[in-house]
Amino acid sequence: MTAAQRQRVRDETRAAILHAARQLFLQGDGFSMRQLAARVECSPAALYLHFKSKDELLQELMRRSFAILFEGAAAVQDRAGEDPVERVRRGMHGYVRTGLAHPDEYRLAFLTTLPEPDGTRPPNAAFERVRERVRRCLDAQRFSPPRPQAGIEANTSLIAQALWSAVHGVTSLLILRPGFPWVSREALIARVVDGAVDSLVR
Amino acid sequence: MTAAQRQRVRDETRAAILHAARQLFLQGDGFSMRQLAARVECSPAALYLHFKSKDELLQELMRRSFAILFEGAAAVQDRAGEDPVERVRRGMHGYVRTGLAHPDEYRLAFLTTLPEPDGTRPPNAAFERVRERVRRCLDAQRFSPPRPQAGIEANTSLIAQALWSAVHGVTSLLILRPGFPWVSREALIARVVDGAVDSLVR
DNA sequence: TAGTATAATGAACACCGTTTAGCGATGACG
């Protein structure tokens, strides 16, 4: 068996572990290395041949959660000739929708105290899309800059982060407190998104 | 020793346990019943004479976190003759400030999957204050109802929940992601609050 | 004083994350 072959099977079992780990985590009730090992049908120690620790494994899962969420959010395509403000609005709706469609991934990605993995690029890429849309609005003078004396880049960041905060607020609350007597999830989401956006348009 | 006396000392040790638990939790690194027992200088089993389980103990801590946060938020007093919109705005700023001043309590209260204790009254009381302020704005026609066809109570709830979502968004992100390159915490908070509020005033 | 309720505990159980010594198979080389 050549070294390349060995590497391939190594990668495969690593992938299998991650697959099982994802299943186990999404299943909800607890997540232990021993349970994971049982599911993969190997000894607990074997897992440590592929991951330094449980945290590292969870970080990899976190990375993948980011990827899934990013993919969902990126599915919101800008339409040709669409109003730039409307692009921002639809982007935010897409964010919330994606988060609610993948609540466990959202929890893993954004509601955890785990040290973020270095490769937190996907969400940053997603964040860059938001910035892009916001910048368009500022350029087209559809948004009034909240801090006119600051540069356009600073205002872009500020607005993007504020928008993100708002949508993260609804998303996380709806995920974490499903029992709360929300008057209407849809109306609430719309209200938050519109609130964040409308206050910007001049 | 009378029954009342026995009850009193029982309550005292219960309080002492909770005090130590709070310290231990806020200290940050881990929280185990055995560590707690060591700090209280009793056996781990003794803790179970006062709390059915670790979860129940944490729920009690959660209740107290709610109380602390509520107290902080309630410290925002409405000034006489103050503009009702300004009351809402200051109330929201107070919420964020309180949350950031007590990040661990905030985590315990709002960023946990623990089953909420039944007596989740404090935050509801706090929430009632928000509703009150919002209702005033609607009554005074300073806010335009987002869903005019719905009743005023429904609109009050909707707005209050939307406002809460927005401030919770900033608060939780600032607590959970202190490493993120926020452009400016103050500006961000102001932006989110103003965004949520300004879009409502007619 | 005998009996009883109560507080507290030590020891155990079943689990957890992680490390390590060792085993068997496989391939390389003389």
Added chain:
DNA sequence: CGTCATCGCTAAACGGTGTTCATTATACTA
């Protein structure tokens, strides 16, 4: 073919966890 190194893997152990339970010590009551 025989030897030896390498690699994948595991059983067993270590120290930790939440929780239970039989047992003891203590203090009140009859």
